[in-house]
Amino acid sequence: MTKRLGFVGIIIQDRERTSEQVNRILSAHGTMIVARLGVPYREAACCVITLVVHASTDEVGRLTGRLGMLEGVCVRSALAKWTRQPAQTGNNTTGEEAIE
Numbered sequence: 001m002t003k004r005l006g007f008v009g010i011i012i013q014d015r016e017r018t019s020e021q022v023n024r025i026l027s028a029h030g031t032m033i034v035a036r037l038g039v040p041y042r043e044a045a046c047c048v049i050t051l052v053v054h055a056s057t058d059e060v061g062r063l064t065g066r067l068g069m070l071e072g073v074c075v076r077s078a079l080a081k082w083t084r085q086p087a088q089t090g091n092n093t094t095g096e097e098a099i100e
Helices: 015-028 056-066
Strands: 004-012 031-042 046-055 073-085
Touching: 004 015, 004 056, 015 031, 015 046, 031 073, 046 056, 056 073
Parallel strands: none
Antiparallel strands: 004 046, 004 073, 031 046
Protein backbone atom coordinates (compact mmCIF):
# COMPACT_ATOMS: atom_id res chain seq x y z
CA MET A 1 0.00 0.00 0.00
CA THR A 2 1.19 3.47 -0.89
CA LYS A 3 1.58 5.82 2.04
CA ARG A 4 0.77 9.50 1.81
CA LEU A 5 1.25 12.50 4.06
CA GLY A 6 -1.88 14.00 5.57
CA PHE A 7 -3.69 15.19 8.65
CA VAL A 8 -6.53 14.12 10.90
CA GLY A 9 -8.60 16.66 12.83
CA ILE A 10 -10.47 15.47 15.91
CA ILE A 11 -12.96 17.47 18.01
CA ILE A 12 -14.00 15.92 21.32
CA GLN A 13 -17.13 17.31 22.97
CA ASP A 14 -16.73 15.70 26.39
CA ARG A 15 -13.03 15.29 27.15
CA GLU A 16 -13.57 13.73 30.58
CA ARG A 17 -15.82 11.00 29.17
CA THR A 18 -13.98 10.00 25.99
CA SER A 19 -10.32 10.99 26.33
CA GLU A 20 -9.23 7.55 27.56
CA GLN A 21 -10.89 5.81 24.60
CA VAL A 22 -9.45 8.32 22.12
CA ASN A 23 -5.93 7.93 23.54
CA ARG A 24 -6.21 4.13 23.42
CA ILE A 25 -7.17 4.25 19.73
CA LEU A 26 -4.40 6.75 18.91
CA SER A 27 -1.83 4.57 20.70
CA ALA A 28 -2.95 1.53 18.71
CA HIS A 29 -2.28 3.49 15.49
CA GLY A 30 0.84 5.25 16.78
CA THR A 31 3.17 4.04 14.04
CA MET A 32 1.40 6.22 11.46
CA ILE A 33 1.38 9.38 13.59
CA VAL A 34 4.19 11.80 12.77
CA ALA A 35 3.04 14.62 15.08
CA ARG A 36 0.21 15.34 17.50
CA LEU A 37 -1.12 18.61 18.90
CA GLY A 38 -3.89 18.64 21.49
CA VAL A 39 -5.56 21.85 22.63
CA PRO A 40 -8.23 22.08 25.32
CA TYR A 41 -10.67 24.76 24.18
CA ARG A 42 -12.27 25.70 27.49
CA GLU A 43 -14.51 28.44 26.09
CA ALA A 44 -16.28 25.86 23.94
CA ALA A 45 -15.96 23.07 26.54
CA CYS A 46 -14.27 20.78 24.03
CA CYS A 47 -10.84 19.54 23.00
CA VAL A 48 -9.21 19.72 19.56
CA ILE A 49 -6.51 17.28 18.43
CA THR A 50 -4.62 17.59 15.17
CA LEU A 51 -2.51 14.70 13.87
CA VAL A 52 0.03 14.69 11.05
CA VAL A 53 0.05 11.18 9.59
CA HIS A 54 2.04 9.19 7.04
CA ALA A 55 -0.19 6.27 6.10
CA SER A 56 -2.20 4.53 3.41
CA THR A 57 -5.82 5.48 2.79
CA ASP A 58 -6.89 2.18 4.38
CA GLU A 59 -4.88 2.87 7.54
CA VAL A 60 -6.30 6.38 7.90
CA GLY A 61 -9.78 4.99 7.24
CA ARG A 62 -9.42 2.45 10.05
CA LEU A 63 -8.23 5.14 12.48
CA THR A 64 -10.92 7.67 11.60
CA GLY A 65 -13.61 4.99 11.52
CA ARG A 66 -12.81 3.83 15.05
CA LEU A 67 -12.65 7.40 16.35
CA GLY A 68 -15.85 8.39 14.55
CA MET A 69 -17.78 5.61 16.28
CA LEU A 70 -17.22 7.27 19.66
CA GLU A 71 -20.11 9.40 20.89
CA GLY A 72 -19.27 13.11 20.91
CA VAL A 73 -16.20 12.75 18.66
CA CYS A 74 -16.06 14.44 15.24
CA VAL A 75 -13.26 13.40 12.85
CA ARG A 76 -12.11 14.70 9.47
CA SER A 77 -9.03 13.81 7.45
CA ALA A 78 -7.20 14.73 4.27
CA LEU A 79 -4.28 13.13 2.46
CA ALA A 80 -1.96 14.64 -0.13
CA LYS A 81 -2.52 13.50 -3.71
CA TRP A 82 1.18 12.66 -4.09
CA THR A 83 3.22 10.15 -2.14
CA ARG A 84 6.26 11.02 -0.09
CA GLN A 85 8.93 8.65 1.14
CA PRO A 86 11.55 9.54 3.76
CA ALA A 87 14.92 10.44 2.26
CA GLN A 88 17.68 7.86 2.57
CA THR A 89 20.22 8.72 5.24
CA GLY A 90 23.56 9.74 3.73
CA ASN A 91 22.24 10.01 0.16
CA ASN A 92 20.49 13.33 0.51
CA THR A 93 22.63 16.22 1.69
CA THR A 94 19.82 18.79 1.46
CA GLY A 95 17.75 17.23 4.24
CA GLU A 96 14.70 17.20 1.98
CA GLU A 97 12.44 14.23 1.43
CA ALA A 98 12.22 12.49 -1.91
CA ILE A 99 8.93 12.61 -3.82
CA GLU A 100 7.92 9.60 -5.89
